[in-house]
Amino acid sequence: MSYYKIENLEQYFKAYKKSVKSPEVFWSDIAEENFTWYKKWDKVLEYDLTKAEVKWFINGKLNIVKNCIDRHLNKKGDKTAILFEPNNPEEPTQHITYMELHERVCKMANVLKDQGVKKGDRVCIYLPMIPELPVALLACARIGAIHSVVFAGFSSSALISRINDLDCKVLITSDGSFRGNKSLNLKSIVDEALEKPSSIEKVLVVNRTGTEIQMKEGRDLWLQPLLDKAPKDHVAEVMDAEDPLFILYTSGSTGKPKGMVHTIGGYMVYTAYTFQTIFQPKENDVYWCTADIGWITGHSYIVYGPLLNGATTVLFEGIPSYPDHGRFWDVIDKHKVTQFYTAPTAIRALARENLSYIENHDLSTIRILGSVGEPINEEAWHWYNNHVGKKQSPITDTWWQTENGGIMIAPIPYVTPTKPTYASLPLPGVQPELMDERRNEIEDNQVVGSLCIKFPWPGMARTIWGDHKRFVETYFTAFPGKYFTGDGALRDEVGYYRITGRVDDVVIVSGHNLGTAPIEDAINEHPAVAESAIVGYPHDIKGNALYGYITLMETGEVRDRDNLRREINQHIASHIGPIAKLDKIQFVSGLPKTRSGKIMRRILRKIAEGDFSNFGDTSTLLNPEIVEEIKDERIEG
Ligand code: WT7
Numbered sequence: 001m002s003y004y005k006i007e008n009l010e011q012y013f014k015a016y017k018k019s020v021k022s023p024e025v026f027w028s029d030i031a032e033e034n035f036t037w038y039k040k041w042d043k044v045l046e047y048d049l050t051k052a053e054v055k056w057f058i059n060g061k062l063n064i065v066k067n068c069i070d071r072h073l074n075k076k077g078d079k080t081a082i083l084f085e086p087n088n089p090e091e092p093t094q095h096i097t098y099m100e101l102h103e104r105v106c107k108m109a110n111v112l113k114d115q116g117v118k119k120g121d122r123v124c125i126y127l128p129m130i131p132e133l134p135v136a137l138l139a140c141a142r143i144g145a146i147h148s149v150v151f152a153g154f155s156s157s158a159l160i161s162r163i164n165d166l167d168c169k170v171l172i173t174s175d176g177s178f179r180g181n182k183s184l185n186l187k188s189i190v191d192e193a194l195e196k197p198s199s200i201e202k203v204l205v206v207n208r209t210g211t212e213i214q215m216k217e218g219r220d221l222w223l224q225p226l227l228d229k230a231p232k233d234h235v236a237e238v239m240d241a242e243d244p245l246f247i248l249y250t251s252g253s254t255g256k257p258k259g260m261v262h263t264i265g266g267y268m269v270y271t272a273y274t275f276q277t278i279f280q281p282k283e284n285d286v287y288w289c290t291a292d293i294g295w296i297t298g299h300s301y302i303v304y305g306p307l308l309n310g311a312t313t314v315l316f317e318g319i320p321s322y323p324d325h326g327r328f329w330d331v332i333d334k335h336k337v338t339q340f341y342t343a344p345t346a347i348r349a350l351a352r353e354n355l356s357y358i359e360n361h362d363l364s365t366i367r368i369l370g371s372v373g374e375p376i377n378e379e380a381w382h383w384y385n386n387h388v389g390k391k392q393s394p395i396t397d398t399w400w401q402t403e404n405g406g407i408m409i410a411p412i413p414y415v416t417p418t419k420p421t422y423a424s425l426p427l428p429g430v431q432p433e434l435m436d437e438r439r440n441e442i443e444d445n446q447v448v449g450s451l452c453i454k455f456p457w458p459g460m461a462r463t464i465w466g467d468h469k470r471f472v473e474t475y476f477t478a479f480p481g482k483y484f485t486g487d488g489a490l491r492d493e494v495g496y497y498r499i500t501g502r503v504d505d506v507v508i509v510s511g512h513n514l515g516t517a518p519i520e521d522a523i524n525e526h527p528a529v530a531e532s533a534i535v536g537y538p539h540d541i542k543g544n545a546l547y548g549y550i551t552l553m554e555t556g557e558v559r560d561r562d563n564l565r566r567e568i569n570q571h572i573a574s575h576i577g578p579i580a581k582l583d584k585i586q587f588v589s590g591l592p593k594t595r596s597g598k599i600m601r602r603i604l605r606k607i608a609e610g611d612f613s614n615f616g617d618t619s620t621l622l623n624p625e626i627v628e629e630i631k632d633e634r635i636e637g
Contacts, residue, residue, distance in 0.1 A: 004030065004428065006277060012415055012425070019428035020455075026429060027056070027458055031269045035308075036071050037062045038238050041265075047456045049483065052468065052476045054456045056266035060241035064268045065142040068307035069105060070236070072098045080312045083286060084131050085331055087178035087318040093335070096131060098310075101138075104131070104227075106234035108139035111226045115202050117170055119144030119237055122247065124168040124200075126150045126159060126190060128177030129317045132206045132223070133293050134303045136172050141245060141264075144237035148247045148259070151294025152177055152186060154577045156193035158257075162249055165259055166465060167199040172223070176209030180322035187213040194219075241265025247465050248296055250402040251506065251515035258474070259465035260402055267300075267405050268308060270459025274406040274427060275305030278396055279339045279368060280413065288314035288331070289341040289370070295512075296402040297372055301341060305406070320346055326357035329388075333361040340388070341370035341398075343511040344380050348541045351383040358387050368413045369395045373511030374543045375499050381420040399423035399499050401485060402513070403475065405459025408432075409497050422496040431455040432497060434489060435479050442491075448500050451489040452482040505601070507536030507544050512579050519546070519582075522575035526568055528552055528559065533591050533599045534582065537608035545583040547608035549591060549630065561587060584608075584635040590626045592618075603627060607634055 004015040004026070019026040024044040032040070041060035047053060069081070077099040084094040096104070117123060123145050127133040133149075140147040148166055150159050163171065177184045187205060191214060194200055204223045205215070215222075245264045249257040279287060279301075287306055291297035306313035314335060320328050328350065332340060350357075369389050376384070376397050385395055395418055398410035409432065411417070411424040418424070426432050434442040434449035442449040460483065464471040478484045488500040502508065505516045516534040523532045530551045539545035550568070552559075569581045592600045603615050607630055618624055 006412055006415055006428075009415055012412060012428075015428040016426070020431060023429060023455065027269060030273050031057060031060075031265070031458075034272060035062065035067050035268065041241060045456065049456065049476055049481050052463070052472045054460060054462060055242050056263075056456075056458045057241035057269070060265050061238050062241060062265060062268070063142065063144075063236035063239055064245060064264050064304070064308075065105060065138050066236050067268060067272075068138060068304065069098060069102045072310045073102060076310050079310070081307060082131060082134060083312055083314045083335060085314060085316045085318070085335070087180070087322070089318075089323060089327070089330065094131065101135070103232045104135045105138045105142055106232050107227045107230040108132075108135050109142040109234045110230040111204070111223070112139055112145065112170065113143055114226070114230070115170055115204070115221075117143060117145050119239075120146065120243075121170075122146045122148055122166040122168045124148050124150060124159075124163050124166070124171045126152055126171060126173045126186065127206065128152050128174060128186070128208065129292060129315055130174065130206065130208055131315065132172070132174070134315065137246070137293070137299070137303055142234060142236050144239050144243065146244045146246055148249075149294050149299070150249075151292060151577075152184075153292075153294070153579060155574050156189045157575050158577055159189065160193040160196050160198060161256065162259070163193070163198055163200060165256075166247060169199055169201045170204065171200050171202070172204045172206070174206035174208040175213045176211040178209060178317060180319045183209045183211060185211050185213065187211070191216070239264050242462070244462075246299065248299065248402055250296075251513055251518055256518065257515075258467075258470065260461040261463050261465050262405055262459075263462050266458030266460070268304070270406045270457060271300045271305040272308035274459075275301060275309055275311075277412060277427060278370070278398065278407055278410060279305075279311075279341075281306070281309050281311045281339070285338040286312050286314060286335050286365075287339045287341075288316070288335070288337045290316060290320075290328070290346065291341075291343070291372070296405075297341075300406050320350060324357065325350060325353040326361065329358045329361035329363060332363050332366065336365040338365050339368040339370070340366055341372060343373040344371055344376040345374070345510040345541060345543055347371070347376070347380045347384050348543075351380060351387075352541070355387065363388060363390070366393050369393050370398055371395060372398045372400075374508040375421065375501065378420045394418055397421075397423045399487075399497070403461045404457075405461065408453070408457075409499075419492075419496055422492065422498045424496045426497070429457045432489075433482065434491060435482075439479055445493050446490055448488050448490045450479065450503060451485045451487045451497075451499070452479050453485065454482045507534075507546060509536070509539075509544050509546060509579065510542045514546070514580055516546075519548075519572060519576060519580050522572050522580075523548065523550065523568055525575070526571050528555075528564060529568070530554075531591060533601060533604055535601055535605040535608050537605070537610075539583070546580070547584045547586070547604075547635075548582040549586050549588050549604055551588055551590060586630070586633060586635050588626070588630050588633070590623055592624070592626050592630070593622050594620045604630070607631055610634070610636075
């Protein structure tokens, strides 16, 4: 990407100014110079943010997989595209070259076609972090099918609701998955999900763990024999820039998860450009992002961004604590990792362990450190800087969201001076704005406001699958004509942004975005539960943890509270997933409510935090006496 290469602050400001003054020129220069298109676009951008309508590279024709793989084959056919590091360090690493990846993707594409998958069909992918996962994504994109990855830690009900929301006909899964010294029977979760009525006709199963599983005749097929028979050539489908590439769910503050739709052209240009700008790949680099491909970070910065740049991307199946807490450092040392991108929650967990885990590994190959998923607190930042980067590698604290497609606000390594807890400056093409409650722009420093983006960027989601109205209401209504992020932020005197956290009912737990409403819905289904309110509170490792206030049905029956707590968490685990389990459950005789019946969460949040200093205005409460009770019985620790 020679256009707008940014090697110093002056170049950054120049590129930034250009991107604001002439966004169409800025992005079309990048799109034209760096990718292969079958046909160039007629128009760069059309938009109306009040209606949440955005189109980039209109009538441009392309295939993103041609750009991820085929065009590198000439020069980089033998270069490792995917470096697979298995859960068990004794199992050999796999180096999958661009040539091999091409063959595997073409074969998978042919299998999918053979199973009746056509352009525009949705394919659900429920796989652990094994090579078949990126191969499946790319195979879908190659034939023009829309992939929807469901994180393999999600429960059967989360899986089935996503499958049916999209009418997926084909599901790709595996017999099981490895996680440290445990293995999980994924296929049994799939079987449970498919006991409910569903759109699924075929389930393709990867053999990973060798676990004994049930195969349902006529529905389930082992994938490998089909791949063995499939031709290794495949002509990529010609796609429109605005055809959907994938759908990925993110939780909202209300209702069911939102299927965010990303389209091919804009997403390709944006992830490639941001990967290049932030991670600055060189020919022999080994880049490692520790996220799971079940989340947007994995889509954009394990699969698409790196491959579009012809980089070597590490695919890690394991966990940071197996076989011991030195695993990350061992992998970095073993593969000479040059860019390392992880989450604050992992950093905080590893910072608690003995320094010897890190000190007996050579991390000197690292040039750039990244952080993503939640604000990185100062202590974790310094630990990362001192012990992983040895004060030699800049930390890029990257702020962005599932809805954004790629990194939005982040320091550019070796260009933007870093300041702990500040995500710093917007990337070129990103126009943030802070708004106050009266919908006026905040010009002052150090004033927290609602973070909005006032101009379209190519990577932004285009809609919520099947519900454009909800898309408009969620993101484009609070501040008409702007995209509202749901985050609060402030700016310092030099214009650096600091993200202060969610301003809605979404809590980021260990970097996972959890809506409290869907968890409450799940709990309320438990027969013993009358009502519930969930809030987040600060947690040393996870960033935030969940505190649930629950009222019980009056049955006259005496129940063991600890049993009930376990049952409720079980219920959450099976309805949403183990990541949404509550850390503290307080049974209360009532919830503080306003006269209009709204739960006053602000008070519950303060109690959960242990801050009894100022509950603000409680005059609208119907039952102010309940606050004392809840406070007195707060769960400590
Ligand atoms: C929310 C989006 C971006 C991929 C992973 C999460 C929070 C994310 C940062 C950061 C402060 C951050 C925000 C955002 N967040 N990165 N560097 N500093 N907060 O994607 O699940 O869609 O969550 O994560 O609150 O809104 P997501």
